[in-house]
Amino acid sequence: MKLYAKTIPQTLPDWVTVVTQSADLIEIEINDSQPNFKSLLEELETEIEPGIIGVKALDLCSRLGIEMSNPNLCQLLEQAQNLISLIATHPHYRQLLDEGYQPDLNIADAQTALTYLQWELDRNQQPSD
Secondary structure, three states, rough: OOEEEEOOOOOOOOOOEEEOOOOOOOOEOOOOOOOHHHHHHHHHOOOEOOOOEOHHHHHHHHHOOOOOOOOOHHHHHHHHHHHHHHHHHHHHHHHHHHOOOOOOHHHHHHHHHHHHOOOOHHHOOOOOO
16 A cells, blocks of 8 residues: 655654655555554544445554645646656557557557646646645
8 A cells, every 4th residue: 555645754663664755745655464554454443434434544644643645736747747758768668569569548648638637727727736
């Protein structure tokens, strides 16, 4: 399980690993097969909606001392565009194309969809949280 955070405590349980860390985003991975993590989930279980039992991410993060990242749509769009560019130039992706990979929708379609979304955001110029 992965979570994205703004801040994390100095010490984390041994079942939590920091994957990447930048100035504004920390990606952490939780080993959800760890018994200690499973115990914590059982402790935090609650009725989320009538008849639905689960754990709220906010409760889990609060217990771990993690402040969740909630980037706005413009930030997410920028990250998605960067990731798609990395995928498009990745050697393994290029190899798949060379071997005949022909999906119905391709990287260019994804880039176009994100461009349309960016145009809509620019046109509306409204906060997009």
